[in-house]
Amino acid sequence: MPYARFAGEKDKLNAVFYESGKLVLQGKGTQEFIEFVLEPEILKEAKLGYEEVLNPELLARALGVDESGKGDFSGRCASRAFM
Numbered sequence: 001m002p003y004a005r006f007a008g009e010k011d012k013l014n015a016v017f018y019e020s021g022k023l024v025l026q027g028k029g030t031q032e033f034i035e036f037v038l039e040p041e042i043l044k045e046a047k048l049g050y051e052e053v054l055n056p057e058l059l060a061r062a063l064g065v066d067e068s069g070k071g072d073f074s075g076r077c078a079s080r081a082f083m
Contacts, residue, residue, distance in 0.1 A: 001007055006017040012029035025033060031048070039046045052059055065081045 001016060003019050004016050005019055006015075008015050009027075010029075013025060013027045013033050015026075015033075016024045018024070025038075034048050035046075039048060047054060063081055067080075
């Protein structure tokens with residue numbers, strides 16, 4: 001892989017560590033690897049599952065809006081908002 005320093009796979013997890021310092025984890029074993037290996041043994045801090053405590057603004061209510069149609073050119077234009 002270009003720009004990869006390390007790549008490996010085990011059971012249900014694929015990992016690629018890039019020269020930029022980014023680590024990409026894929027597979028069904030990702031959450032388990034983060035909780036039991038990456039956070040306690042490598043990072044020495046737990047963040048996964050503590051989003052509400054660490055970043056409460058991420059869970060604040062937000063309003064999303066989208067529209068469909070072209071209005072004058074293709075007929076009706078409909079919009080919706082979800083909270």
